Amino acid sequence: MGDQSTGEAAGGAPAEPSRALSIVAICGSLRRGSFNAALLRTALELAPADLEFDRYDGLRAIPPFDDDVRQQGLPDAVADLAARIDRTDGVLIATPEYNFGLPGVLKNALDWVSCAGESPYASPLRHKAVGMMGASAGLMGTVRAQQGLRALCHFTDSQPMLRPEVFVQKAWERFDGDGRLVDEPTRALVETFMTAFRDFVSWRLEVGPPPAAPVSFVASPAAS
Numbered sequence: 597m598g599d600q601s602t603g604e605a606a607g608g609a610p611a612e613p614s615r616a617l618s619i620v621a622i623c624g625s626l627r628r629g630s631f632n633a634a635l636l637r638t639a640l641e642l643a644p645a646d647l648e649f650d651r652y653d654g655l656r657a658i659p660p661f662d663d664d665v666r667q668q669g670l671p672d673a674v675a676d677l678a679a680r681i682d683r684t685d686g687v688l689i690a691t692p693e694y695n696f697g698l699p700g701v702l703k704n705a706l707d708w709v710s711c712a713g714e715s716p717y718a719s720p721l722r723h724k725a726v727g728m729m730g731a732s733a734g735l736m737g738t739v740r741a742q743q744g745l746r747a748l749c750h751f752t753d754s755q756p757m758l759r760p761e762v763f764v765q766k767a768w769e770r771f772d773g774d775g776r777l778v779d780e781p782t783r784a785l786v787e788t789f790m791t792a793f794r795d796f797v798s799w800r801l802e803v804g805p806p807p808a809a810p811v812s813f814v815a816s817p818a819a820s
């Protein structure tokens with residue numbers, strides 16, 4: 597427990613943070629009129645007052661990942677995103693699903709950030725609390741994209757919040773023409789999610805990073 601402590605309530609109830617928690621908010625869609633951008637906007641509106649958001653809008657400027665380029669030094673746009681993630685308490689992502697996976701632009705940016713530290717195991721994403729949600733046209737509401745994001749968090753040793761989940765299916769039925777989330781049950785779910793995410797980030801800071809564990813390797817037979 598260090599100076600990031602947020603206080604502990606009696607009886608194990610979620611503590612009221614003693615300071616505002618900072619969150620980078622990233623939308624995985626570049627589209628004007630994106631449902632995910634609208635979902636993220638709504639999440640920020642419905643969030644507890646003690647969350648402060650750094651709304652990231654720079655995905656378009658992130659170059660395609662190239663490890664040769666990385667070894668020459670991080671491109672400015674990547675360094676900017678990495679620094680913003682590094683200095684905040686958590687990352688909130690609203691993402692579409694493309695072809696059953698994460699959008700390329702989002703995956704590309706996170707691939708960069710995953711190696712923005714001294715090693716892939718020391719990136720700004722390591723031990724970082726991650727919240728995710730998504731809206732899609734389909735019936736699965738980005739289930740598969742979010743599974744992909746959880747897998748990425750596994751490699752980066754991030755701390756994704758597993759529940760509650762927000763899968764906004766048939767998005768066109770839930771937003772009005774001005775991009776307002778008008779479906780009340782979905783709004784209620786988003787509000788619940790944001791309160792849970794605040795508590796999760798606060799708890800993560802309270803308990804600190806998990807005990808050091810060796811990087812996993814698959815054992816293979818020794819060459820004879």
Ligand SMILES: Cc1cc2nc3c(=O)[nH]c(=O)nc-3n(C[C@H](O)[C@H](O)[C@H](O)COP(=O)(O)O)c2cc1C
Pocket residue numbers: 625626627629630631632633691692693694695696697731732733734735736737738767
């Ligand atoms: C290339 C492409 C692939 C897509 N693949 C999926 C998919 O796998 N699952 C899904 O539910 N919707 C898929 N969609 C539809 C998106 O859910 C829909 O376009 C959504 O509005 C995108 O999010 P946005 O509104 O935030 O841009 C796809 C759309 C595109 C353009």
